[in-house]
Amino acid sequence: MILSTVKRKASSPLNGTDHEGNVDEEESFILRDRLLPLIICLLRTDKLPAVLRIYRDTLITVMKASIKTTVGELLPVLTARPIDSDSVTGDRATDADAGGQSLANKLRSLSSEGFVQLLSAIFRIVQG
Numbered sequence: 001m002i003l004s005t006v007k008r009k010a011s012s013p014l015n016g017t018d019h020e021g022n023v024d025e026e027e028s029f030i031l032r033d034r035l036l037p038l039i040i041c042l043l044r045t046d047k048l049p050a051v052l053r054i055y056r057d058t059l060i061t062v063m064k065a066s067i068k069t070t071v072g073e074l075l076p077v078l079t080a081r082p083i084d085s086d087s088v089t090g091d092r093a094t095d096a097d098a099g100g101q102s103l104a105n106k107l108r109s110l111s112s113e114g115f116v117q118l119l120s121a122i123f124r125i126v127q128g
Helices: 002-010 018-044 048-080 090-097 103-109 112-127
Strands: none
Touching (some): 048 103
């Protein structure tokens, strides 16, 4: 349920507007009202730490998959852009021509602007 909320917010066309603040506040109250009885029950049965570990592991897995997807989609686009010859050494330019590069080599071949764009996209995904 929470993961679907995060995915829905990431794709929401109203992201960043004042309307979102009111909706987020209402959703927060609804979520709290729904989760509070569950948390109390988990505390009584001494299962809360185990559930939180499972939730953390699930969240980490989803975030890693989202980051891999983002990098997989954006890296070919960013490496295909023409590289400014003044800011790039000859080694980096020859690395960009190699077809079967490792991920590390592809990241190294990015310009600083391309790398910052990739990090910004990853940050937006993680931020939700």
